[in-house]
Amino acid sequence: MNKAITDGVLLMPPAFGNGLDMWSSGNGTPGSDTYEGAVNAVLVPADQDFGGCLELQKTASVQKLRYMGETPLLPNCYLRVRARIKAVGGNLPAVRIAAWAGGAGGVHVDGVVEVGPTVAIATYGDVVEIAAIVGPGPRGGVDMVWGRQAIYGHFGLDLTGPNGGVVRIDDIEIKDVTSVFLRDMINVVDVRDFGAVGDGVTDDSAAFEAADDAAGGRHVLVPAGVYRLDESVTLNAPAIFDGTVKMPTNKMLILSKSFDLPSYIAAFGDEELAFRKAFQALLNNSDHESLDMCGRKVTVTAPIDMQAAVPNKTSYATRRVIRNGQLTAADGAVWNTPTITAQASYSANDPRKLTNVANIANIPVGALVEGKGVGREIYVRSKNVGAGEITLNAPLFDAEGTQNFKFTEFKYMLDFSGFSQLSQFSMSDIEFQCNKYCSGIRLAPSGLTFHLRDCFISRPKDRGITSIGTGCQGILIDRCQFLSSEDSLDVPDRTSLAININANDAKLRNNRATRFKHFALLGGANSVVLGNHFFQGDDVSAGVRTAGLIVASNYTNTTITGNYIDNCSIEWTNERDPSPDFSIGFSFGAMSITDNIMLCGDVAPWFAFIVVKPHGTGHYLNGVTISGNKFRSVNGIIDRVERVDTSFSDLDFARTKHLTFAANTFHNIGKQAFNPLRLRHREASASSTWAIGVNRELPFEGHLNGVDSVVAMGRISASGGAANFAMPYAETRKGAGKDEARLIWNQPVSGEVAVTVRMDS
Structure with missing residues (x-):
């Protein structure tokens, strides 16, 4: 690129022969003295080495020669100033290219280098060539780095050394040499050409924005260095990072044309930080609905607080997707699971509250709550430290009064619980390699239609997906694999759970889960469990089995169809009912269990595939269909496929309504069941x-x-x-x-x- 050719920019100063009134003995600024009529300057019409030239006697300690015209210095342009000179008499001086840097409004730009290398003249008559390169960026070979503030210069030379010498100077030449520095002038705009320093201290935000503005379809190049960005920066041009950037947590780098995780890893040089900054940009960028990890693996060294990565958002409800990559947990004490035991009071009159909670400041939001009369998967949804109150995700069934509760804080690879609400968020084709160190995902306290699709949650330490509130409303989990870290443990020793859901309208479809204590707990209604395969057996002869699917709401309006339920049961309870005795309502109603494969092997004879467990008196079955299922036991006969767990109470069979138990098949089942x-x-x-x-x-x-x-x-x-x-x-x-x-x-x-x-x- 040559601006004199491409843009018609005038760079070359006039020849001395055109008159000395354009050549200053000062800085070249308007009003400075010129060499027109000066006693120490004369035009020489013919010289054997130069042709026409200027003969100048040195009479000042620094004899200045400056062109009074304003030679423009464009942001992405580098100029070479060149002169030839020879001594013809008197003392031999030294010489250097020199200039005066001008900014907007004609002000001097302070703090920049305005002289080139000094060359001593050794003998009379020898032609000495001097040159210097001036430009905006600190490139190798640039003698005078002027940054973005300087927009023009008065260029020329200085004579230094002893006075009295007489020299002759050929016409000064200024040329655009930008092409020497830019690797590909068609495709690349370098941020250094717009004043970026890359020293990790100087704020280069404006330089990045200026380079992007000038790109015009070309790539923005960030060369080697560390570039501090104190402000949010949006690059609308594709970006190439040889260097890295650093910026405050609350400032954003939005790579509109390079919006993928590898680009952010290149930009920040740290894959974990890059993931957080890319997520931050995803929620602040209307140009992209998804962040493509491009198959990259991110090593996660600590729980990623997803809301803390986006400090300007406490809620979000526009569809966004993270896809196509792997997150793998690295070992470390940060994943340890702390527990706190604290006294608190509970009343069924306010069924989602614990009051008078001791040590509440140290009880984390999202902790699992355990205690007498507490159902499974009860979590701290929020807390009010001043009032000493904890809000729970679900009621307790029999915890009236005051007791000690245990609070356990699982650590999650991705933690969305800092958002007050998160809706329409999706993750697809992601592998969460928990490596027994951590759990997988903790959802926001509220939100709609979180979607996990074609993902692997591999070997979570405690939980795969946890909902601490209603952020699971309408959740969609499709074609995912949940691989337990407890494969080698016998069933009674397992503690992990793949999924818990508190709200309504969950869809679990075509997933596979291996050897958790439980596959899923459904605490809401209107759920669809379709086409999943979950198995929980072990190698113990006549072993016990746990529930694969827990339905923790009596009137559930749920369909469980076409699943492969392997060495585990469906357990239907009302353990989240603060008044578990039946008074009004539909009791255990609106359940459809159809066309499932149910297989067990080498289990205790009292094992059953379908277990109803009422936690209070007076409950009955009301609108239940169990049909088309294939029940089979291998390596032993089980008594029957269905039973009531009477640990707390039995069903009131006198009130049974609309029960269909038909068209099932039974193999190695002691007593088959039918209704009618x-x-x-x-x-x-x-x-x-x-x-x-x-x-x-x-x-x-x-x-x-x-x-x-x-x-x-x-x-x-x-x-x-x-x-x-x-x-x-x-x-x-x-x-x-x-x-x-x-x-x-x-x-x-x-x-x-x-x-x-x-x-x-």
Whole structure:
């Protein structure tokens, strides 16, 4: 590039022969003395070495020669000032290129170098060439670095040394030599050409912005060095980083045309810091909806507080995505799991509060809460230190009064809990390598439709995904793998959990989870659990199994369909009910468990795939469908596939409504269950009352509450052998277990009937 050619910029000063009124003996500024009519300066029309030239006698300690015209110095331009000189008499002086730096408004730019290298003239008649390069940036070979403030110069030379000498000076030459410094003038704009220093101390923000403004479709080059940016900087041109930048946490670097993680790693030189700054830019940049990690691995040395990375945002609700990379935890004490035991009070009248909490200042938001009468996955959602109150993510079922609670703070690789609300945020194709050091993701206290897709959460220490509030509302988890760190442990020794959800409308689809204590806890309603494979077995003979899926709400309106439920159970509880005894409502209702593969192997015979666990009295089943499932036990027979856990209470089977338990298949199951249940009963001796038992084949060993049909399978004979055509009537809920019916005939009869009975009404 040559500005004199490309932009028509006038650089060359006029020849001396055009007159000395444009040549100053001072700084060259307006009003300074010229050599026109000076006694120590004369034009020489012909010289054997120079042709026309200026003959000048040195009469001052520094004899100045400056062109009075303002030679422009553009931000991305470098000029070479060149002169040839020879001594013709008197004392031999030294000579150097010199200039006066001018800024906007004609002011002098202080603090810049305004002289080039000094050359001594050794002999008379020898032609000495001097030169210096002036430009905005500190490049190698640049003698006078003027930065961005200098916009023009008065260029010339100085004679130094003893006075009295006479020299002849050829016409001074100024040329654009920018191409010497720029590697590719078509594609690159260098921030140093706009005044960037790169010393790690000087604020180079303005230089970056200026380079970007001048790029015009070219790349902005950040050469080797450390560039301090004290202000937020947006680069709209593609950026190339050979050097690195540093900036305050609350200032942003937005690489609009290079918005991917490798570019931020190149910019900051630290992949963990780069990830935080790229996330900061993602939430402050309307030009991009996603941050592409481009397959890069980021080593995470401490929990990443995602909100602290974006100090200007406490909530966010616009779709944003992080995709295509790996986060891997490095070992360190920072991941240790602290616990605090503190006394607090609880009342069912304010079911999400702990009051009078001791040592509350040291109890972290997001800590797991454990204690007597506390259900699973109860967390500190927020706290009010002044009031001594903690707000919980869910109620407790039986913790009335004052007791000691245990608070455990899991450490998460990505922690969004600093946001008050985060909605429409997505992560896809990310591997979270927790390496047994840390947990995976902690969600914000509130928000909608967090989406995790095609991700791996590998070997979390405690939790895969934790919700401490309602940031899981409408959560979508699709095609993800949750790989436990507890594979080698027997089931009773495991403590980890892949997912917990408190709010409604969760979608868990086509995921796979291995050997956690629990795959997922669903605390809300209207959930869809579809096509997942979760397994939790071990190698212990006749071993115990834990729940794979915990549904912690009695009226749940949930569908569990097409899953592979392997060596674990579905446990349905009301452990988040502050008044667990049934009074009003729908009780355990609106559950559909259909078309699942349910497999267990080498388990204790009392294991069951479906467990209902009421925490209070009076509860019943209301609108439950369990159909199309394939139940199978290998290496042993289990008693049945469904049961009630009566640790706290039993169900009220007299109130069962709308229960369908049909079209399932059973292999190696001791007692199969059906509702409605079809029976054959044969009465060999004539009797007017036939007792019809169900042989424990009603679901959950419930009560026989109804008889749908009685069909004679052949002759019904009276005691004399005559056919009896009368129909019996039925009485239900008979026997000690209320699981028998009585058929009452008009006379003693014998024969065989097909009876359809049911446990619901």
